[in-house]
Amino acid sequence: MADISKDQVKHVAHLARLAITDEEVEKMTKQLGDIIKYAELLNELDTDNVQPTTHVLDLKNVMRKDEPRKWIEKEDAMKNAPDQQDGQFRVPSILE
Amino acid sequence: MSLFEYSLKEIQEKLHNKEISVSDLVSESFNRINAVDHQINAFLTLNEEEARNKAKALDDQVGPNSSILFGMPIGIKDNIVTKGLRTTCASQFLSNFRDPLYDATVMDKLNAENTVTIGKLNMDEFAMGSSTENSSYVKTRNPWNTDHVPGGSSGGSAAAVAAGEVFFSLGSDTGGSIRQPAAFCGVVGLKPTYGLVSRFGLVAFASSLDQIGPITRTVEDNAHLLQAIVGHDPMDSTSANVDVPTYSESLEQGVNGLRIAVPKEYLGEGVDPEVKAAVMSALKVYESLGATWEEVSLPHSKYAVAAYYLLSSSEASANLARFDGVRYGVRSEKAENMIDMFKMSRSEGFGDEVKRRIMLGTFALSSGYYDAYYKKAQKVRTLIKNDFEKIFEKFDIIVGPTTPTPAYKIGEKIDDPLTMYADDIVTSPINLAGVPGMSIPCGFSSKGLPIGLQLIGDHFDEKTLYQFAYAFEQATEFHKKLVEVGGGK
Numbered sequence: 001m002a003d004i005s006k007d008q009v010k011h012v013a014h015l016a017r018l019a020i021t022d023e024e025v026e027k028m029t030k031q032l033g034d035i036i037k038y039a040e041l042l043n044e045l046d047t048d049n050v051q052p053t054t055h056v057l058d059l060k061n062v063m064r065k066d067e068p069r070k071w072i073e074k075e076d077a078m079k080n081a082p083d084q085q086d087g088q089f090r091v092p093s094i095l096e
Numbered sequence: 097m098s099l100f101e102y103s104l105k106e107i108q109e110k111l112h113n114k115e116i117s118v119s120d121l122v123s124e125s126f127n128r129i130n131a132v133d134h135q136i137n138a139f140l141t142l143n144e145e146e147a148r149n150k151a152k153a154l155d156d157q158v159g160p161n162s163s164i165l166f167g168m169p170i171g172i173k174d175n176i177v178t179k180g181l182r183t184t185c186a187s188q189f190l191s192n193f194r195d196p197l198y199d200a201t202v203m204d205k206l207n208a209e210n211t212v213t214i215g216k217l218n219m220d221e222f223a224m225g226s227s228t229e230n231s232s233y234v235k236t237r238n239p240w241n242t243d244h245v246p247g248g249s250s251g252g253s254a255a256a257v258a259a260g261e262v263f264f265s266l267g268s269d270t271g272g273s274i275r276q277p278a279a280f281c282g283v284v285g286l287k288p289t290y291g292l293v294s295r296f297g298l299v300a301f302a303s304s305l306d307q308i309g310p311i312t313r314t315v316e317d318n319a320h321l322l323q324a325i326v327g328h329d330p331m332d333s334t335s336a337n338v339d340v341p342t343y344s345e346s347l348e349q350g351v352n353g354l355r356i357a358v359p360k361e362y363l364g365e366g367v368d369p370e371v372k373a374a375v376m377s378a379l380k381v382y383e384s385l386g387a388t389w390e391e392v393s394l395p396h397s398k399y400a401v402a403a404y405y406l407l408s409s410s411e412a413s414a415n416l417a418r419f420d421g422v423r424y425g426v427r428s429e430k431a432e433n434m435i436d437m438f439k440m441s442r443s444e445g446f447g448d449e450v451k452r453r454i455m456l457g458t459f460a461l462s463s464g465y466y467d468a469y470y471k472k473a474q475k476v477r478t479l480i481k482n483d484f485e486k487i488f489e490k491f492d493i494i495v496g497p498t499t500p501t502p503a504y505k506i507g508e509k510i511d512d513p514l515t516m517y518a519d520d521i522v523t524s525p526i527n528l529a530g531v532p533g534m535s536i537p538c539g540f541s542s543k544g545l546p547i548g549l550q551l552i553g554d555h556f557d558e559k560t561l562y563q564f565a566y567a568f569e570q571a572t573e574f575h576k577k578l579v580e581v582g583g584g585k
Contacts, residue, residue: 004459016413016458017420018451019439028455034514035456039402042472045479052474053481055304055334056530056555057291062333072197079195082427089422094434 004033099124100260101578104164104317107263111158111167118158118167118212121263122151125169125214128261132581135242137234138256140174141182142215150212157210164320165209171262173253174216175223176200176308177297181213185299186231187221189425189445200297201332202266202308202325209324214262217252221447222416223273223301225249226519229510230449237506238280240545241584244503247277253311254281258579264312264321268298270305271404272498272523275535278311279498279548282537282577284318284565285311289556290530291336293322294329300415302408303334305527314575315536315565319343322558338556346559347566352386354492354564361397362496362522362550371497374539374547379495381571382564389495394483397525399476401517404524405453406460406473413457419445452513477528484529488554493564497522498535498548526552534561537574544584546574 009029013020020028074087083090099107099121110116126144133139147169154167172178175185179199184190199207206213220230228236228251236251238244239259246255250267254277257265267274269287278285286309293308300306310321323344328337358379363372379389421427421441428440446454460469487494500519509516526533531552538549549568553561569575 008459009455012455012459012462015462016454017417017435017438017442018446018454019436019443020451024451028452031452031513032455032459035405035517036459036469038514039406039469039473041402042399042406042476045396045399045476047472047475047479050475050478052471053477053528054474055290056481057334057336059291059334059336064330076197077423079197080193080424082192082421082425091422092431092433092437 004029004036098128098260100263100313103314104168104320107168108164108166112160118151118154119148121167121169122147122212122214125262128259132259133261135237135581136239136255136259137236138217138252138259138261139171139215140184140186140218140233140252143181143213147212147214154210154212163209165206165211165324168211168263169214170206170211171214171217171253171256171265172203173219173250173265173267175219175268175299176202176266177299178203178213178216181216183216183299185222186219186233187445187447187450188232189419189442192426193424198297201294201329203297205325205327217250217256217265219252220249221450222299222412223249223268223270224412224449224453226272226276226516227510228252229506230447232447235506238503238545239579239581240282240503241543242582243505244545245280245506247280247503249273250311251277254278254283254285257281257283257311257313259581260579264310264317266308266325267311268306268308269527270301270408271520271527274309274311275498275523275533275548275550278535280503280546282546282574283311283313284315284534284536285309286318286322286534286558286561287526287532288322288326288558289336289532291334292326292556292558294327294332294335296329296331302411303415304411305408315562315569316344316347319347319562336556341559343559343562346563349563350385351382351564351567354387355490356382356387356389357392357487357491357494358389359394359397359494359496360391361394366500366518367497368501370541371499371501371547375495375497375549378538378549378568381568382495385567385571392487392491394487394525396476396479396483397521400480400525400528401520403473403476403480404520404528405456405517406469407477407528409453409457410460410470411457413454413461416450416454449513480525481529484531493560494552496550498550502541502543502545502547522550531555532558532561534565536565536568538568538572539574540577
């Protein structure tokens with residue numbers, strides 16, 4: 001599997017919604033490449049018959065009743081918003 | 097003598113006898129912070145006015161039935177949400193998050209015990225790091241020697257307790273972030289079993305690994321603080337519904353006849369000789385108390401760090417998607433459309449290490465790589481978990497070092513992510529297996545820096561950890577050595 005290319009780094013940055021500079025692309029390509037190469041260590045292990053662990057407790061589909069309860073008031077929910085209008089979060093245009 | 101050198105029990109007695117007041121305790125905190133925090137930088141936000149007002153109100157309420165934590169000054173890691181008190185995760189992204197809307201479950205529980213929140217403690221940004229150098233605000237310094245790191249990511253939480261700025265604190269631990277700074281700062285830190293403490297209101301880093309835990313000066317105080325924050329929480333679907341023992345009751349049960357496993361992988365290459373010697377001396381102490389020990393193997397240890405970074409970064413890349421500049425946090429002013437707004441806000445708000453981990457996680461989860469990296473790491477996690485299960489069939493506890501070396505110098509490792517990651521070899525397997533781990537002071541290096549002994553138990557067996565920790569503490573003097581801030585150089 002080995003190396004990660006600059007184009008891959010740019011693609012991953014787009015997926016991660018990060019704007020990265022050309023300089024950062026250079027640096028990330030090297031650093032991610034090193035970390036991924038290190039992670040190849042796991043390929044020493046035969047895991048064909050091993051079940052993956054997603055988490056350690058024996059819990060499945062924890063559900064609770066869908067009941068309305070008092071929680072945050074709408075105006076409180078807006079308190080930390082960077083921009084708002086008429087009680088709604090305001091964002092830049094989505095469609096061209 | 098600082099009031100914080102007394103135990104919880106002694107302080108409560110003084111409160112009841114009116115020798116001291118809650119206001120005295122809170123003043124002790126702020127006086128100490130004013131005297132030494134400019135050298136340590138443990139705090140990001142102080143809660144002085146609120147804390148002093150709360151103390152005044154509590155002064156009239158001291159009574160025979162008040163909680164053992166009544167009026168105690170506590171510091172909170174800045175990734176635990178505190179209603180109305182700025183919560184930044186040491187990130188620029190949340191620099192304007194001044195007014196959180198609710199309290200984390202652990203805060204509700206502490207408030208019910210009438211503790212007093214002194215302020216929010218520095219950390220690596222979003223808990224990603226091992227030295228607190230990744231804070232986007234300030235570098236916290238080790239109180240034992242301010243040229244050295246306090247460890248991380250809960251570096252502020254450990255340094256504040258070591259320096260006597262608060263009586264105790266809460267940290268969080270995803271791959272060692274409570275135990276490693278506790279070791280570097282010479283205090284007691286516990287990462288509880290996954291699911292024992294509610295994560296509701298802990299800003300998520302890696303949801304299958306994160307746990308909140310107590311940092312204290314002594315073992316007994318640690319047991320009391322843990323007791324206050326455990327329990328099932330309907331607001332956290334991964335919270336375990338288990339019976340909780342009274343931890344303080346197990347303290348004096350001793351270790352006679354109990355069996356210790358010592359993994360050879362935890363004392364191998366890369367472990368500083370002074371650290372190894374301190375661990376071996378600790379084992380002698382346990383022998384003298386009637387316990388036996390045997391060398392064992394956790395054969396998949398060397399794969400833990402790689403599996404840990406793939407899994408924790410993958411989970412982080414999903415968890416940190418919520419920071420989009422819409423509902424809270426900073427927003428870039430430069431963007432003209434929505435996607436650019438996300439990208440530019442995140443790039444301006446996140447530091448290098450956070451970006452690196454989001455990138456690694458996004459890569460490991462991306463189409464074509466998911467099976468080779470993410471799923472592979474999950475399978476290796478199973479092997480690591482099985483290693484621990486096998487040991488606990490025959491042994492009561494696992495003992496080893498908390499860190500391969502004592503605290504290193506500020507700047508020594510920050511430019512080389514892989515070297516710093518490698519230090520997690522003795523702490524991250526514990527999170528992958530979900531078992532509890534604790535660090536207690538077990539010695540000092542020739543340079544006067546603390547060394548931590550790590551105690552690892554079976555799932556939900558914190559009781560045995562406290563038993564071992566208390567027995568060691570009572571038999572030794574390491575916890576009695578106090579920091580002289582600014583000394584040690």
